[in-house]
Amino acid sequence: MDLSYGEAAEAFRADVRAFLSSHWPPAADLRGADLKAFIRAFRAAATEAGYLYRAVPKRYGGSEQPVDVIKAQVIREEFARARAPMEVGGNGMNMTVPTLLEKGTDEQKELFIRGTVEGDYIWGQGYSEPGSGSDLASVRTKGELSADGSKWIINGQKIWTSQGMQSTHMFMLVRTEPDAPKHDGITYLLIDLNQPGVTRRPIRQMTGEEGDHTFCEFFFDNAETPVSWQVGERGQGWYVSRTTLKHERASIGSADGLGRQFAKLVELAKEVDRIGDPVIRDKLAQIEGFVLSHRYTSFRLFSCAAAGEDPGPVSLMMKLLLTEIGHEMALLAQELIGEHAFIEPAGAGGRGNRGPRGPEKWLDQIMGSLGNSIAGGASNIQRNIIGERGLGLPRDLAMSGER
Amino acid sequence: MHFHLTEEQKAIQEAVRGTLADSWPIERIHAFADGDADFDRASWDALMALGLGGILLPDSGMGLLDAALACEVAGEAAAAGPLIGQLLAVAAAAASGRANLDALASGEAVATLVHGGSAFVPCARAADIFLVVDRAAGVRLVPAGDGVTIEAVRASDRTRPVSKVAFAEGAGEMLFAAADPITARLADAALVLCAADALGGAQKVTDMSVAYAKEREQFGQPVGRFQALKHQLAHMALDVEPARALVWYAAYAWDAELPDAPRAAAMAKAHLCDVYVRATRAAVAAHGGIGYTWEYGLNYWFRRALFDRAWLGSPSEHRARAADLASW
Numbered sequence: 001m002d003l004s005y006g007e008a009a010e011a012f013r014a015d016v017r018a019f020l021s022s023h024w025p026p027a028a029d030l031r032g033a034d035l036k037a038f039i040r041a042f043r044a045a046a047t048e049a050g051y052l053y054r055a056v057p058k059r060y061g062g063s064e065q066p067v068d069v070i071k072a073q074v075i076r077e078e079f080a081r082a083r084a085p086m087e088v089g090g091n092g093m094n095m096t097v098p099t100l101l102e103k104g105t106d107e108q109k110e111l112f113i114r115g116t117v118e119g120d121y122i123w124g125q126g127y128s129e130p131g132s133g134s135d136l137a138s139v140r141t142k143g144e145l146s147a148d149g150s151k152w153i154i155n156g157q158k159i160w161t162s163q164g165m166q167s168t169h170m171f172m173l174v175r176t177e178p179d180a181p182k183h184d185g186i187t188y189l190l191i192d193l194n195q196p197g198v199t200r201r202p203i204r205q206m207t208g209e210e211g212d213h214t215f216c217e218f219f220f221d222n223a224e225t226p227v228s229w230q231v232g233e234r235g236q237g238w239y240v241s242r243t244t245l246k247h248e249r250a251s252i253g254s255a256d257g258l259g260r261q262f263a264k265l266v267e268l269a270k271e272v273d274r275i276g277d278p279v280i281r282d283k284l285a286q287i288e289g290f291v292l293s294h295r296y297t298s299f300r301l302f303s304c305a306a307a308g309e310d311p312g313p314v315s316l317m318m319k320l321l322l323t324e325i326g327h328e329m330a331l332l333a334q335e336l337i338g339e340h341a342f343i344e345p346a347g348a349g350g351r352g353n354r355g356p357r358g359p360e361k362w363l364d365q366i367m368g369s370l371g372n373s374i375a376g377g378a379s380n381i382q383r384n385i386i387g388e389r390g391l392g393l394p395r396d397l398a399m400s401g402e403r
Numbered sequence: 404m405h406f407h408l409t410e411e412q413k414a415i416q417e418a419v420r421g422t423l424a425d426s427w428p429i430e431r432i433h434a435f436a437d438g439d440a441d442f443d444r445a446s447w448d449a450l451m452a453l454g455l456g457g458i459l460l461p462d463s464g465m466g467l468l469d470a471a472l473a474c475e476v477a478g479e480a481a482a483a484g485p486l487i488g489q490l491l492a493v494a495a496a497a498a499s500g501r502a503n504l505d506a507l508a509s510g511e512a513v514a515t516l517v518h519g520g521s522a523f524v525p526c527a528r529a530a531d532i533f534l535v536v537d538r539a540a541g542v543r544l545v546p547a548g549d550g551v552t553i554e555a556v557r558a559s560d561r562t563r564p565v566s567k568v569a570f571a572e573g574a575g576e577m578l579f580a581a582a583d584p585i586t587a588r589l590a591d592a593a594l595v596l597c598a599a600d601a602l603g604g605a606q607k608v609t610d611m612s613v614a615y616a617k618e619r620e621q622f623g624q625p626v627g628r629f630q631a632l633k634h635q636l637a638h639m640a641l642d643v644e645p646a647r648a649l650v651w652y653a654a655y656a657w658d659a660e661l662p663d664a665p666r667a668a669a670m671a672k673a674h675l676c677d678v679y680v681r682a683t684r685a686a687v688a689a690h691g692g693i694g695y696t697w698e699y700g701l702n703y704w705f706r707r708a709l710f711d712r713a714w715l716g717s718p719s720e721h722r723a724r725a726a727d728l729a730s731w
Contacts (some may be wrong), residue, residue, distance in 0.1 A: 001406055001468060001651060001654075001658075001659075002404065002405045002406075002654035003404060003406060003655075004404065005404045006404065009404075026417065039682065061530065068404060071551055084601045109647060122663065149568075203503060212551070221511075266729075266731060268729075270731075271712065275731050278474075278723065280553075280720070281723060281726040281731060282719055282722050282723065282726075283472065285670070285673065285693075285722035285725045285726050286673075286674075286677075286722060287725075288725070289460045289646075289649065289670055289674030289677075289722075290645075290674075291648045291650055291675060292652070292667075292674075293645040293648060293672060294645060296648030296649055296651065296652040297645045297647075297648040299406040300406050300407050300648045300651070301647065302404070302406070303405055303406035303407045304407050306404055307405075307407070309407065311407065313644065314645060314647075317640070317641050317644060317645060318645075320637075320641060321641060321645055324641070329570065358708075380630075380634065381640070383633065383634040384630065384633065384634075384637075385638040386640055386641060387627075387633035387634065387636055387637040388633070388638035389637055389638060390640060391613045391627075391637065392613070392617070392629035392638070393613065393616060393633050393636065394617070394624075394625055394627060395628070396627040396628060396630055396633070398627070399626065
């Protein structure tokens with residue numbers, strides 16, 4: 001075992017640092033459009049240097065670098081240290097671009113990748129529907145060909161779309177072959193959201209979070225998209241949506257976030273003067289046992305990725321582990337904040353004006369931790385995945401006819 | 404950056420696993436558990452023939468991580484014999500500059516670990532040497548018969564039976580004083596090796612439960628098809644597999660003498676011993692009636708989980724230490 005990255009990586013780190021020191025940060029008085037332009041130029045220079053969009057071909061605005069998880073990690077660390085922006089986030093870079101690179105037509109790549117990389121196109125995910133959650137392949141939003149066969153006409157509803165109010169485009173699963181077995185009747189479509197047939201509405205969450213930055217639901221009423229914007233074959237959309245994301249995904253970033261949150265929990269115990277309580281100390285150390293297990297396992301996954309080895313079933317466990325630790329932290333936080341729990345935190349859950357916030361701010365985490373049990377594969381689905389793919393247990397009868 | 408096992412390390416584990424499969428099958432465990440002995444010479448000699456005794460010799464090219472990997476497999480196999488005591492006695496004797504280590508490193512002389520302040524010592528009747536590690540009083544090496552009184556008890560862990568042991572004042576030889584950093588290092592190493600034993604046992608009972616769930620049928624189906632049980636098994640795996648890296652890190656930190664090594668050892672011991680207890684309880688529940696029988700054998704690991712939890716200080720004791728070490 002050796003947790004250093006090696007000499008080559010440290011030499012690379014020096015290069016990244018030198019680049020950052022000459023390109024970041026912007027002048028302190030830069031604001032508004034000027035600041036945006038500066039960040040755009042910075043990202044372009046960082047891409048030119050080979051630090052961003054490493055999996056994206058140059059012709060589409062990427063830097064087209066060979067896969068190297070150690071270099072990718074060094075870049076993340078140094079950009080974080082300099083507080084410099086990395087790639088534009090969101091579904092576009094996480095989902096649309098990898099899917100198009102693997103399954104898209106040349107025309108689709110030309111049309112969408114550069115705009116996404118440069119942040120002009122923001123993508124909403126059109127997967128979940130009110131009647132289709134864990135059973136995603138049951139989607140009912142309907143796609144029908146126009147009379148001349150040039151367009152898909154879309155009718156139905158999608159829900160739980162992050163960044164929905166900002167999204168310019170959506171990638172979505174629609175049922176195009178109502179008579180086919182359910183996984184074989186779905187087509188993967190890209191759609192421009194700025195058209196009369198699309199209506200969107202923010203969803204008010206249990207945290208109180210509402211407004212333009214929250215999840216949305218979308219209504220499609222004879223919305224249209226060109227047939228040339230269909231990704232993959234008609235009826236094969238389910239399989240297109242399974243496109244795996246494998247480029248330099250291994251990182252120890254999520255573990256750092258969890259570690260920071262745990263450190264804040266310790267700070268909370270100090271702030272409310274409970275850190276000397278043996279019960280609290282024991283509970284904190286109990287939780288930390290899981291936090292460290294998560295952290296060191298992320299080292300293990302990263303190390304396996306760097307060596308090109310399969311880490312085995314443990315990689316299927318990370319999401320559920322993170323969720324479960326979040327619940328434990330929420331329960332302890334609730335004990336620690338005591339009567340501060342009577343107070344609704346300023347800017348609850350959201351990014352609004354927060355003002356001064358006391359220990360009641362933990363209500364954000366206390367409620368937000370519940371979202372992790374649902375989003376991105378509900379916890380009971382995660383347990384199925386661990387049991388079936390990880391431990392090799394037979395599929396549940398209700399689902400055994402499915403793929 | 405390397406934080407997973409090398410091919411060599413996996414090969415060591417396979418060698419230990421194969422040796423114990425041959426020399427310590429469940430039939431041998433059953434016979435041993437119903438007998439009076441606290442030590443099994445044949446399986447011990449087979450393990451020692453692999454050279455395990457010398458892992459912590461300074462020139463072995465190995466370290467606590469490799470020792471932990473061996474202890475993990477011993478835990479998995481519910482091995483008899485004081486492997487942890489043997490490994491640490493060699494390390495302690497070597498660190499004190501003793502010349503003639505051959506009998507210890509070869510396993511010919513059997514050494515067991517005494518946790519300072521505890522009267523209960525595994526495999527004490529078979530031991531030739533007692534390694535007493537006491538953070539408050541230092542490290543002593545006491546030969547059997549040199550002021551050592553042993554009283555047999557009915558031991559709950561049938562694979563590593565304890566006896567009640569008392570030492571005469573000043574018995575044996577003081578190797579390191581309490582203030583010597585090596586004393587704390589040896590105490591920390593014992594915690595890591597105990598955590599490794601717990602990891603191996605917890606993994607073993609999880610594997611047994613999963614295998615049984617694939618084979619056992621009710622309502623015309625393998626019971627592992629039902630989500631209620633599937634989710635219980637998924638939770639066992641979720642409890643055990645990520646904790647593996649906690650043991651690796653604690654061993655690595657000890658080998659590299661990182662500043663957080665003492666705390667990592669405390670965290671690993673506390674966490675893994677809790678995991679082991681949860682895993683063995685869940686395993687009996689997952690098996691149903693067969694798991695509650697003596698013959699099936701799950702109880703040997705269940706009892707080892709009780710032992711590991713209580714030995715060298717309880718999880719709450721080590722969490723309190725970890726809290727102090729973090730200056731909370």
